[in-house]
Amino acid sequence: MHHNIYIEEQGLRDGLQTVSHIFSTEQKLIWTRDLIEAGVKRIQIGSFVHKGKIPAMADTDDLFLRSTHEQQQVLISGLALNKKGLERAIHCGAKYLSISLSASETHSLKNTGKTIEQAKEEIKEMIVLAKEKNIKVRSGIQCAFGCRFEGKISENVVLDLAEYLISCGADELSLADSTGMAHPVQVDRMIKQVISIAGNIPIGLHLHNTENKGYANLYAGLNAGVTIIDTAFGGLGGCPFIKGATGNIATEDVVHMLDQMGVDTGIDMYKIAKISLEIEKVLGYPLPGLMYKMIQNKTIALI
Ligand SMILES: [Zn+2]
Numbered sequence: 272m273h274h275n276i277y278i279e280e281q282g283l284r285d286g287l288q289t290v291s292h293i294f295s296t297e298q299k300l301i302w303t304r305d306l307i308e309a310g311v312k313r314i315q316i317g318s319f320v321h322k323g324k325i326p327a328m329a330d331t332d333d334l335f336l337r338s339t340h341e342q343q344q345v346l347i348s349g350l351a352l353n354k355k356g357l358e359r360a361i362h363c364g365a366k367y368l369s370i371s372l373s374a375s376e377t378h379s380l381k382n383t384g385k386t387i388e389q390a391k392e393e394i395k396e397m398i399v400l401a402k403e404k405n406i407k408v409r410s411g412i413q414c415a416f417g418c419r420f421e422g423k424i425s426e427n428v429v430l431d432l433a434e435y436l437i438s439c440g441a442d443e444l445s446l447a448d449s450t451g452m453a454h455p456v457q458v459d460r461m462i463k464q465v466i467s468i469a470g471n472i473p474i475g476l477h478l479h480n481t482e483n484k485g486y487a488n489l490y491a492g493l494n495a496g497v498t499i500i501d502t503a504f505g506g507l508g509g510c511p512f513i514k515g516a517t518g519n520i521a522t523e524d525v526v527h528m529l530d531q532m533g534v535d536t537g538i539d540m541y542k543i544a545k546i547s548l549e550i551e552k553v554l555g556y557p558l559p560g561l562m563y564k565m566i567q568n569k570t571i572a573l574i
Contacts, residue, residue: 277499279313286507287327296330309542313346319356335363357397361404371411374429375418398439410441417452433465443473451481455491462495475499478520485520505547505558521560
């Protein structure tokens, strides 16, 4: 297991895109600063999707324009799913982007209206253009471990996509269990194969805890050589286009677990828990994460 593990906090994107409450740009900026203060080094703050499609992400351009100071402090990223989104990101001066496609034909069609082949063509142009603009690209494969519409996803399809994205010039590669269907043996097998293709390119893992296997998958991924882990405060998250897709693994829970395992993330889980609690108060219902509740209740001594 690597000891330099980076946590990419995606609560502001994957988390907030799934809740009905729309938080203000000002509030998102405050949380961005709180996350930096908590020691988070990578933050995904939004998604350049069609503004009408996901209203909670409509202020992504504004967020980028207003976070130039924060972008000098830590890695601030956004998600772009098509050329139009990339053009907006370039216009906002984004320095780091997540550009992804799906390994499931049905999910690809529902999410972007494109077949995998069409998505591959577009993503190549996007990566080339982004690199021309000196934007670092993390390329992701959604539904890499299964799809609610199609069931099993062929591992060869995922490995071919990984190879393709690297050939397009991706700086980092990420496998996403968008639907929370992965299991640890599968994660171990897939990550090892992807690493053998990717060489020195850092590999990330994006996990949802839909079937309660998220943290077991995290452990499998870390042992297999993953160095970037996506999490969301309070375990918020899900895909608006996948029914029943629930939260990401929770940042504070992951930080606590890694801390006990001797992996220093540099993140203060108490400060993350404070954000989760603030969001819980506004939403009026508990978030899936567990550590922020334990910290709040102060019922159990933590070691
Ligand atoms: Zn996700």
